[in-house]
Amino acid sequence: MTSDPTxxxxxxxxLDQLLNPEHAPLDRDPTAARQLLRDANRDHLARVRELARxxxxxxxxxxxxxxxxxxxxxxHRARRATLAADLARTxxxxxxxxxxxxxxxxxxxxxxxxxxxxxxRSPIGLDAAQLLGDIRRTLGARPGDDLAARLRVWAPxxxxxxxxxxxxxxxxxxxLLNPRRTLExxxxxxxxxxxxxxxxxxxxxxxxxxxxxxxxxxxxxARCIAPSCTGYWPRERIDLLVAVxxxx
Numbered sequence: 562m563t564s565d566p567t568x569x570x571x572x573x574x575x576l577d578q579l580l581n582p583e584h585a586p587l588d589r590d591p592t593a594a595r596q597l598l599r600d601a602n603r604d605h606l607a608r609v610r611e612l613a614r615x616x617x618x619x620x621x622x623x624x625x626x627x628x629x630x631x632x633x634x635x636x637h638r639a640r641r642a643t644l645a646a647d648l649a650r651t652x653x654x655x656x657x658x659x660x661x662x663x664x665x666x667x668x669x670x671x672x673x674x675x676x677x678x679x680x681x682r683s684p685i686g687l688d689a690a691q692l693l694g695d696i697r698r699t700l701g702a703r704p705g706d707d708l709a710a711r712l713r714v715w716a717p718x719x720x721x722x723x724x725x726x727x728x729x730x731x732x733x734x735x736x737l738l739n740p741r742r743t744l745e746x747x748x749x750x751x752x753x754x755x756x757x758x759x760x761x762x763x764x765x766x767x768x769x770x771x772x773x774x775x776x777x778x779x780x781x782x783a784r785c786i787a788p789s790c791t792g793y794w795p796r797e798r799i800d801l802l803v804a805v806x807x808x809x
Contacts, residue, residue, distance in 0.1 A: 568720035575727035579659045579734070580709055584652040597644055597801050605637040636808075643807055647800045658734050659709055665689035665738065668745075688737045696730060745772030748806045750785040752792035760786060 609630065616626045656664070666689045693708065700711045717723035749756040755773040773790070776783040776799070783802055785792030794802040 568724045571724035572717075572720055572727055575724065575731050576712055576715070578731045579727070580657050580712060582657055583655040585655055596797065597804075598641065600801060601637065601640050601644060605633065605640075608633045608637075640804060640808065643804045644800060647803055657709075658731060658738075659712070661738055662689045662693055662734050663708075666693065685737055689734075692730065692733055692737070699726060744776040746774035746776060746783070746806065747772060748774060750774055750787060750790060750792050751802070751805050752785060753787050753790040755785065755787040755790065758787045 612626050612630050612633065616623060619626075655661070666686050668686070696702075696708060696712075697704075697706070700706075700708070700715060702708060702711045715723070747756075750773045753773070757770050758773050759768050760771050771786065773785050773787045774783060774792075775786055781796035781799060783794045783799055
């Protein structure tokens, strides 16, 4: 049988999609961007006015207040630079698809035990585990093997069949991950200070530890899921949240 001359290209393309970071376009709103900069200027002006009032009330503290003014100016310039850099970005980098699948298995195991604890696995985690199992069997990989490393050196004898398999892995992986287009921020909530919360997993009925800050790819918004916390950032203020987290 003659091999399809494009099979190797198809296989390499699918492997790139599995192994390399993805870039998702960001929907930028110029009006929201200008508002973010205005907010930064307003906050800085409020700080300057507060320090000016302190100076009038306690002129003997002039040296210390001037130091505070210089520090406030430096923070303001750094914040504006961070905002400008974030607003200039047109894409967001997502982890490689393979890493997202591995994370889906890991994060859906509520006991923190081995990934094989199927009784504690969400449907997405179970589907991801089955897909990863198919990849392992095809590569002849053992449970402890590095799948990414094995995929990079994979040299199938039938490129046509291998390309079909790899393309199916990519399609199946994206299909099962799309429903959970949320990102857990590894930072404390600026409003309540919580980094993690215990929440009920609707798929398993068990309590699982989750990051307090949840970013929704579909809406471009972020919220804190800690009880009683009012932290919520719509799409037009998500870059301000990123800037605040970086400053912290």
